[in-house]
Amino acid sequence: MSDESTTGRKSILQLRQLTKSFGNFTAVDRVDLDIAEGEFFTIVGPSGSGKTTLLRMLTGMETPSSGDILLHGERINDLPANRRPTCMVFQSLALFPHRTVGQNIEFPLKIRGVDAASRKKRALQLLEQLRLPETYYSKNVTKCSGGERQRVALARALAYNPEILFFDEPLSAIDYKLRKTLEKELKDIHRETGKTFIYITHSLEEAMVMSDRIGVMRAGHLVQVGTPNEIYTAPRSKFVSEFIGDVNVIAVQTQADGQLHAAEFGTSFVPPRLPNGFTSGHLVVRPEFLRFLDRPDSAINCLEGRLYNEYALGSRIQYQVRVGEHVFIVEKLRQQAFGGQRDDAVLIGWDAKDSILVAE
Template identity: 55%
Template sequence: MGDIPILQLNGLTKSFDDFTALHPMDLKVRDGEFLAIVGPSGCGKTTLIRLLVGMEDPSGGSIWLRGERIDEIPANKRPTCMVFQSLALFPHRSVGQNIEFPLKLRKTPPAARKERALELLALLRLPEEYYHKRIDQCSGGERQRVALARALAFDPEILFFDEPLSALDYRLRKTLEKELRDLHQRTGKTFVYITHSLEEAMVMSDRIAIMRAGRFEQIAPAAEIYARPTSSFVAEFMGEVNLFDLRDGSGDLLLTGAGNEFATRPGTLMIRPESLRILGPDENAEISMSAQVSAEYMLGSRMQYALSLPSGKAITAELLRENADGPKPGDSLRLGCAASACHLIPEG
């Protein structure tokens, strides 16, 4: 394997009539990686995964699995499989029969099939009695595990997920996210996970690919995407952020010292709400601004403030809730941060 990626896309495209769902896409997935593909609905991520598993034919480009071209192979001959958003369990089969389905297709002897199914039940922490249970007797979380077990019984090179957790309630989702992460580490398989929830992607994955309107915006580990987004779309997608367009001068910002560097390069300056702090009367920072508090929100350990700048621009700041007499709505104050805590997005 070494340097051959397990999955590689070369200029993969997909158009429906006159609508281009996917612009030429390039991607390399490492063996054993957990890659999350994240994007808002309608960004083409479901189309992408349907191309990857073979349920749709690409309009152009190619898909390579361990150096072999697979985009012309039909889905039932590809060594990959997918956990559906609906799970797509077979309602007329028991839990055990669902899990054994891919093995039955390969004519595995019944005894070996059952043994493997029981192993998988154990791996997914389902009791052995579930082997004979009907699908409609299982809860949502149990069905997730059965669908996973069935996919693992197939023993795929890559396991794709099409938002399988999106229909579950918050707490169960959180539990299953961690289980999935754990399962990934125990099985050592390559997981490619599609979701619209960045939070989900950050908890589980090694790398995140952010998609927008049929293109990858950025592909990097979560920490890097958070600290150094390559576009304002990614920056905003990653959570609450303040963006300042510096192409027409510094505007509301007062730049000194290292902060001056940003003024000479055109782009968008990103300041995270938690990077901002309140400046004392004689205090200065490399980047500073004066602002008026318009609202405050309690976030538990921190307080979030909505503020407006002299130009009318609204920004957000988050401060630790250390002292009781923090700023109140209506107060005027000065905010600042270090140049090293900010990030300049070149494209603007």
Template identity: 80%
Template sequence: MTTRSPVLELRGITKTFGTFTAVHGIDLTIAEGEFFTIVGPSGSGKTTMLRMLAGLESPSAGDILLRGQRVNDLPANKRPTCMVFQSLALFPHRTVGQNIEFPLKIRDVPAAERKARALQLMAQLRLPESYYGKNVTKCSGGERQRVALARALAYNPDILFFDEPLSAIDYKLRKTLEKELKDIHRETGKTFVYITHSLEEAMVMSDRIGVMRLGHMVQVGTPNEIYTAPNSKFVSEFIGDVNIMPVRLNGGRLVSDELGAEFLPPAVPTGFSNGHLVVRPESLRVLDRRDEAENVLTGTLYNEYALGSRIQYQVRVGERVFIAERLRQQALTGRLDTEVLVGWNARDSILVSD
């Protein structure tokens, strides 16, 4: 990873709309061939960011460098980049073939060559050849997805941008397409910059993830880093279910004033005095005995949710709700509304400061 040269560099990219600042001075380097995903809730500025990278918006301040060249003022149609839009933005008045051939037609590629390229891309994306003359509006959601990707690939860009193209697709198909997209990324070796509000989606596909919040890039790291070492309460909460409680450091131990309990801390960041302790549901177990974990709490089992291979338990400790897990084989039975022990080992928890 470190040996790869940077293809895209952002230096203090800022975008303001009137008095509203959508993107605040972001610095970021994306490497050649990388699958980089920007995640953030809606309104975090990720779409604005992507539109600036694609050349559809110009930054209010800062520079965008493409292979070392400043491209701030280069319009989208002159950039060697291409975007797959959230709505896919296919041309409804054209066939599948015409859609895919569009960027080639713009470049005056001869018709026979265009068709050959389109059919090749269709084969690569597992679109049946018979679809060539099919009206694109008659294709299913997944097929349209593939047409949009084929059209973008036909442009032969150095970098492909994706603006949440899978958000409107049902879960099962989305899972398939996520994997297909990652395969296409491997096959083409192109740089992919993807945005989504789903960290789960980002986890599956990305080499690196950047988490955005209110126009700031709050953390950049590999999926593993983001998952195991979130640098803020926001990032930790953004990744699915999480148990989180305010704590303060007192003589080498963590004190939860709310629960009246003390815990053994994980590695404590320097300068930490108070913040939040994060324990993922898979690290918080419903215990049979108190000595099974380093930190133990006593609560009431309020509800249970079967997740297939695992079962989640909602355990209430005082006013606070914890989500703990067990493997299906070790499911608790008939314990609703009774007292249970939940616990975790210090190294499975994370301390974040805000």
């Protein structure tokens, strides 16, 4: 078995109908996935979506209830964690507090019987690669800062050259600014090592920055897999589209003339290209595609509402417009700010081609 994945690279890890149940609860439900060698793949989902359980099966800490995990085409369902050529960076990092930075990094080598001199050489090499000073070799690991501990954990995971590195939300407890730096650093390390990285997070934003491909999980199912661009521009469900950030979602159904009827507003909209067999679902419009209009325009979809509030988001300004009970979000670049006042009657609209139609 050596499937060629969409990227043209060889598959390293394949999941076939992978399922994990705890009693009556199915945490991971028939997941199929091919991960290419050297890929940075991120699994995104809210808490309770099954992403951690999925990862624990891949690392060997949890045994699948059914389905298969194939590594280079070989079934590894029952291979225990300590015999898999994979390694995980934990959410808590799980560094050994009674050991120095050097001893932590050398741990996987020590238990494999590598001699002290080679161990130290490798540890120093990793310290350099992860931009940690050489003096940290004998530093107590509990004295390192959050970002440094992150790097030590990564160095330890890389020490014995595992084929796949797993990451269980290691950046979630780190403050925003450092997290942004570490995200980019991690992507650089991925490039330098060329290893397969499988990362899980609840933040699609984080996933977008780092990943080659993203898989979105919901209630145990892998609902969509694609490049960051595909996920962003062509979400296949309301869930995925809302997961990306603030979006405007309108429940619609097709009517006889091919337009979309929105019962909530008692009006109809021009659809983007209608998917085959579409009857009802949601129309998704990103805030940056909504604009304020001076007068109704039959060429685009319009709604009349009231300006409720505005929020400065750095480079952009976000406006909340209420149409009846429905809240719409409009975003403009700061230099193209809208001059309206609170409670002004406003007309908002979008080009049909800028909206996305999702079935769910």
